[in-house]
Amino acid sequence: MPDLPAVAIERLSKSFNGIEVLRDVDLTVNRGEVVSILGSSGSGKSTLLRCINWLEQPDRGAIRIGGQRIGVDDNGRRMPARELAALRAKTGMVFQSFNLWPHLTVLHNVTEAPIHVKGVAKKEAVRTARELLDKVGMAHKMEAYPYTLSGGQKQRVAIARALAMSPEVILFDEPTSALDPELVGEVLGVMKDLSAEGYTMVVVTHEMEFARAVSDQVVFLDKGIIIERAAPEQFFTAPETERVRKFLELKQ
Amino acid sequence: MNAQTWWLLLEGAWTTAWISGVAIAIGVVAGLAIALVRMARIPVIDQVLVIYISLARATPLVTLVLFIFLVAPTFGIVMNRNIAGIMALTLNTAAFNAEIWRAAFLSFSREQKEAALACGMTNGVIFRRIMLPQMFTTSLPGLVNEMSFLIKGSPAIAVIGIVDLTRVTNRISAVTYEPLPPILAAAALYMIIISMLLKLQDMAEKKANRLTM
Amino acid sequence: MTEWDIIWAARDDFLYGFANTLVIFALSALLAFVLGCVIVYLLEGPKSGPRTLLRWLINIMRTLPFLILAYLLYYGLPTLGVRLDAWTAGVGALIVYHGAYFAELLRGARVVLPGGTVEAARAYGFTTFTMFMRIILPQLLIRTRPLIGNQLVICLKDTAFLTIITVQELTAAANSVQSTYFIPLEAFVVVIALYWLISICLEVTIKQLGRFGKKRGFEHA
Ligand SMILES: Nc1ncnc2c1ncn2[C@@H]1O[C@H](COP(=O)(O)OP(=O)(O)OP(=O)(O)O)[C@@H](O)[C@H]1O
Ligand SMILES: [Mg+2]
Numbered sequence: 001m002p003d004l005p006a007v008a009i010e011r012l013s014k015s016f017n018g019i020e021v022l023r024d025v026d027l028t029v030n031r032g033e034v035v036s037i038l039g040s041s042g043s044g045k046s047t048l049l050r051c052i053n054w055l056e057q058p059d060r061g062a063i064r065i066g067g068q069r070i071g072v073d074d075n076g077r078r079m080p081a082r083e084l085a086a087l088r089a090k091t092g093m094v095f096q097s098f099n100l101w102p103h104l105t106v107l108h109n110v111t112e113a114p115i116h117v118k119g120v121a122k123k124e125a126v127r128t129a130r131e132l133l134d135k136v137g138m139a140h141k142m143e144a145y146p147y148t149l150s151g152g153q154k155q156r157v158a159i160a161r162a163l164a165m166s167p168e169v170i171l172f173d174e175p176t177s178a179l180d181p182e183l184v185g186e187v188l189g190v191m192k193d194l195s196a197e198g199y200t201m202v203v204v205t206h207e208m209e210f211a212r213a214v215s216d217q218v219v220f221l222d223k224g225i226i227i228e229r230a231a232p233e234q235f236f237t238a239p240e241t242e243r244v245r246k247f248l249e250l251k252q
Numbered sequence: 253m254n255a256q257t258w259w260l261l262l263e264g265a266w267t268t269a270w271i272s273g274v275a276i277a278i279g280v281v282a283g284l285a286i287a288l289v290r291m292a293r294i295p296v297i298d299q300v301l302v303i304y305i306s307l308a309r310a311t312p313l314v315t316l317v318l319f320i321f322l323v324a325p326t327f328g329i330v331m332n333r334n335i336a337g338i339m340a341l342t343l344n345t346a347a348f349n350a351e352i353w354r355a356a357f358l359s360f361s362r363e364q365k366e367a368a369l370a371c372g373m374t375n376g377v378i379f380r381r382i383m384l385p386q387m388f389t390t391s392l393p394g395l396v397n398e399m400s401f402l403i404k405g406s407p408a409i410a411v412i413g414i415v416d417l418t419r420v421t422n423r424i425s426a427v428t429y430e431p432l433p434p435i436l437a438a439a440a441l442y443m444i445i446i447s448m449l450l451k452l453q454d455m456a457e458k459k460a461n462r463l464t465m
Numbered sequence: 466m467t468e469w470d471i472i473w474a475a476r477d478d479f480l481y482g483f484a485n486t487l488v489i490f491a492l493s494a495l496l497a498f499v500l501g502c503v504i505v506y507l508l509e510g511p512k513s514g515p516r517t518l519l520r521w522l523i524n525i526m527r528t529l530p531f532l533i534l535a536y537l538l539y540y541g542l543p544t545l546g547v548r549l550d551a552w553t554a555g556v557g558a559l560i561v562y563h564g565a566y567f568a569e570l571l572r573g574a575r576v577v578l579p580g581g582t583v584e585a586a587r588a589y590g591f592t593t594f595t596m597f598m599r600i601i602l603p604q605l606l607i608r609t610r611p612l613i614g615n616q617l618v619i620c621l622k623d624t625a626f627l628t629i630i631t632v633q634e635l636t637a638a639a640n641s642v643q644s645t646y647f648i649p650l651e652a653f654v655v656v657i658a659l660y661w662l663i664s665i666c667l668e669v670t671i672k673q674l675g676r677f678g679k680k681r682g683f684e685h686a
Contacts, residue, residue: 053588082592089590099581103603103681113589116599147682165589310618310664311657312625315636319657322649400528407532411629418532421540431540439533446528 004067005030006169006200012061022224032198036211039221045204049171053091066168089117092162092170098154100146107142110164132160136190152183172203253433257424264420272406275341283349308347313408316340321412337409345402352394356387392456400449468651475642482638493559494620501567526565531623534558539630555627563620570612574605607678614671618664
């Protein structure tokens with residue numbers, strides 16, 4: 001079997017109320033790769049990420065997760081809800097505002113989807129969850145409820161929750177933007193470890209150092225168009241466009 | 253349904269309206285009075301009021317109406333049906349209104365009071381000019397809500413033979429042998445009255461929300 | 466024989482009425498609650514014809530007195546060839562009526578439920594049903610606990626209306642005892658105390674359940 005890319009996006013377009021937010025976006029994320037999506041506010045980064053797991057429905061274009069088309073089939077027919085859910089289960093998502101389930105303990109936040117979406121046995125799910133919580137340094141808070149955690153701790157639990165689904169790809173939408181500066185490091189640290197372990201990740205971020213150190217590919221969105229894509233060294237040292245140069249200057 | 257049955261129905265509606273109206277009017281004022289007395293925290297009286305409110309909230313209107321109407325004569329009081337009905341509705345609604353008013357008192361911010369004191373206002377002036385108008389605005393949605401509850405509970409007075417909008421449907425169908433049309437017509441009339449109250453509540457809520465800005 | 470002795474002698478009448486009220490209340494409150502949850506589940510999703518209709522029906526219930534609905538089922542339905550006995554009509558009316566109220570209060574909480582937790586569930590591949598049962602409904606129940614408590618007390622009180630359509634419940638028991646022995650004061654004091662007892666039990670239970678939400682940090686939300 002040829003090694004299909006974890007995510008393949010072809011000519012993706014999306015508008016809101018007649019305003020084009022994404023235009024002909026092509027993007028391939030190979031297995032084990034980390035792709036950072038940069039761009040200024042409103043450039044369509046979140047929308048792109050949310051199209052990947054069909055939280056937003058694109059107007060045109062095709063998205064494949066591990067080779068399987070999401071949302072519609074090749075004839076344009078809508079995917080049945082159950083199949084869509086099953087495919088979504090192959091992606092993990094980490095949100096800017098954590099979105100932990102407040103009525104569940106840390107442990108149950110992590111086991112919830114494996115048990116009730118994938119049908120993993122409870123014991124098995126708990127075992128995996130323990131390991132993952134240990135990995136993100138949250139094993140000691142297993143029985144705590146989300147409201148007792150700091151932002152950084154919440155986000156690390158959210159990452160464990162994403163990992164628990166053994167996803168093909170993990171989508172991060174500005175995972176550190178809602179955090180106090182001193183808590184950013186602990187989350188980025190976990191994400192660095194994940195990339196070293198070979199997880200496939202698509203990361204929308206404003207953390208330039210992180211993007212530079214961890215990415216295999218950096219993509220720059222401007223008004224819904226990918227105007228530059230490059231390896232991080234080249235992107236940060238020798239950007240091709242004036243737009244990116246300006247952007248990087250502002251981020252200094 | 254012919255003109256005569258419609259006329260009967262409207263008479264029933266009128267009975268419901270005026271009895272509820274009187275109970276609402278007394279109940280709103282009595283509720284305020286109870287809330288004020290409770291704010292004073294007078295021993296014994298306070299406990300008595302707490303028990304009254306708890307009891308009134310737990311007693312079904314039907315039971316209360318029967319209780320008042322049947323018990324009064326054993327004390328030698330001749331009780332008119334309408335008065336018994338009004339008393340029961342009032343006793344019930346005043347308890348709920350007292351809680352609404354009290355919540356409005358309790359939510360009155362300390363800063364505002366201090367600001368008023370700093371301006372040299374006396375407590376009496378503060379109450380009349382600053383607190384009461386605001387309390388009215390914050391309480392109004394709750395009070396109106398309670399009014400629609402009262403009207404929805406008002407058919408309880410039928411149990412002692414008052415021919416209200418609900419009971420009149422029995423009267424009409426006893427003549428026409430067609431119970432469905434009068435019941436539906438009565439339902440429509442209730443819908444009109446209570447929809448108006450819900451609309452009013454909506455408006456009152458918008459106004460109250462502006463106050464918290 | 467004092468009045469209280471008479472009451473004691475008639476205890477079986479009261480007990481029968483009390484038991485009947487409890488059964489009617491428990492059954493209809495439970496089913497109404499389930500109905501309310503089902504309705505909110507059905508309302509989940511984009512606007513559509515059936516959903517608008519459902520919301521209309523809820524709003525109609527909110528503008529009707531309970532007794533009118535009971536009348537409709539008990540006196541009105543036979544016209545359409547459906548003849549229910551008073552007990553069934555009464556319980557049916559309680560379920561439909563309070564089901565609509567439960568639905569409305571849960572819907573109110575659903576509207577203001579922060580979208581993030583639902584979005585996360587969707588992103589993790591939950592189907593709508595599993596998501597509703599495991600992520601949405603628990604949060605709605607925690608958030609609406611006090612309102613549910615109020616509604617339960619209202620439902621309890623509405624059972625007394627059934628005396629008007631001849632159901633032999635607690636208030637009817639008081640009425641029949643008082644008319645037989647002419648002791649209205651004692652008869653009604655007893656049943657009012659019983660209603661009070663039930664509603665205090667309800668309030669205590671609902672308050673206890675608050676710990677559930679408090680432990681999860683919901684009370685300051
Ligand atoms: N649901 C929506 N309805 C209408 N417009 C939307 C919606 N979601 C996003 N937009 C618009 O689409 C554009 C792109 O939004 P998007 O959230 O993808 O930007 P972003 O790059 O993630 O920005 P940020 O860095 O601020 O998060 C913005 O102009 C936004 O206002
Ligand atoms: Mg964004």
